[in-house]
Amino acid sequence: MVRMIGIEKWIGGIAIALCTTACSLDPNSEPIRQIQIQQNWAIQPGDRIAGHSVVAGLGDISIQLGGDRAYAPFAGKVQPSSNKCALFSSPDVPAYLFRLCGLDKLNLGEVQAGEAIGSGDYLYFATLRKQPDGTWTIVEPAKDILERILKPS
Amino acid sequence: MSDLEGDPPILKLLLLVGLVLVGFALMVDVRRVSWNSFADNSLKSSRPVETCQGEIHEDVVLSRENLAAFLTVSEREPKFRVQEILPQSYCQLPTIEVRAGVVSEREIYPLAFDPQTWLIILYEGEEYAGYQFRFQAPE
Structure with a gap:
């Protein structure tokens, strides 16, 4: 015969409340941002070829980080993109997005200028410029932006 | 149980x-x-937040009507198309180079109906490139 006494009811209530809280609130949960890139190349980062992942493609600058961190070039937002890639956007830099692939420990969400975005052995970096039709085109990044990303200040 | x-x-x-x-x-x-x-x-961040440089025009704010007119201009149109609607900005942010060999100018317009929100417009040469809204933390 089952008879719930006070403490069991209390524990049950806590368990339900915790499950509800844990399942519904995650301040770092950032939805994956999908963008359409104007250059429709056949092989894209995130693709798999013969069981191996494509980590960079045409238009990506490959930088040997050697385990160092990459930093937010401006105050902005880090959103997950495809496999091991993040998109960084900033209200201070309208019309542009920055794609960073190859980083671990991604710091998703709102970040301050100079705050770490992630770290890794290699960074594959692309600069994307907005087009009138809403697509994004890969352009050649300036050294200034790369320096901001590689140095915290 | x-x-x-x-x-x-x-x-x-x-x-x-x-x-x-x-x-x-x-x-x-x-x-x-x-x-x-x-x-x-x-x-942690050690880079300062980007702020106005040069002259500040305190009386410049962006009305709903001008904002609506501005939003009809699409990216890559000539700069003068925007300036016909928004002749004077509140201030400018420092110039930056995002794309190799191209200097970007950024102009700021606080919204008249929401002064904590700034419209930031980016130009590249004589071309309008795009806009974003920056939400300012209350002082």
């Missing part, structure tokens, strides 16, 4: 303590804490 009434009090206590600990772990974002708190100080 089981009848816990017959279990030793120590078992109930352990169950309660376990639940509290699990709850604490769930409510604290473990990933964020481990990344931001246990790493060295270089994780």
